[in-house]
Amino acid sequence: MSLRHHEIAEAGNRILSPLTYEKLRLLGELAAPEPGARHLDLACGKGELLATWARDHGTTGVGVDISKVFLDAARERAAELGVADRLRFERADAGAYEAGPDGYDLVTSLGATWIGGGLAGTLELMRRALRPGGTMIVGEAYWRSEPSDEACRELELERDDFTGLAGTNERFEAAGLELVEMVLADPDSWDRYMASQWRTISDWLRANPGHQDAPDMRDFLRHARTSHLAHGRDLLGWGAFVLRPAI
């Protein structure tokens, strides 16, 4: 899906992942950043994580994303929550982002592990931005059970793109990281995230029947709905994993 299509599909959401507001809040309590902690969020989307944690934990931070539409929404949300003076949003490719020499206390990236060419590469670029003693949180999908060839085809995924939860932990360990906490999406929050996009796209198609993007959006909607119902909701899980460099 192109960025433009993603922007249409996510128009009704502030959190662009299967985490609920409640789970995002819990994740903040578990990560427990200190007041004044410096937070870098790669592929920050509409900035809900940065803005609510700045409000709730007194953090400061930088959000990096390639979407102007999402970054405009992030700046608006930061202003709405009264934390605009503590956050900066930059339009850039997160895979090439240079974080500077000081490093961040907290480096997060939820739901965008393609920015580093997969989980291992994304963990590496997050770690480069981390100060010694800092915390990382990566959001990533995992297989809840072994997918069939047909399911992989329908979901447009390679079997190796993800692994089970234990295998995901092995991938963290191979990257020299210790998994210290996690907040998992549940089947209901997956369904909410996916189904909210169906309504948004359906509304958009009704409002824009002759738009040049309409045929692609119609195909995307049909495919997203059937692949989720037939395979994704049973096979895929998603979690936000709290990590520290291993000792």
Ligand SMILES: C[S@@+](CC[C@H](N)C(=O)[O-])C[C@H]1O[C@@H](n2cnc3c(N)ncnc32)[C@H](O)[C@@H]1O
């Ligand atoms: C699934 S959304 C997750 C957004 C956000 N982390 C959240 O949880 O709400 C993926 C995000 O990655 C952004 N993105 C995609 N490729 C990117 C890149 N190369 N550099 C920066 N952001 C990127 C998209 O614009 C989108 O905001």
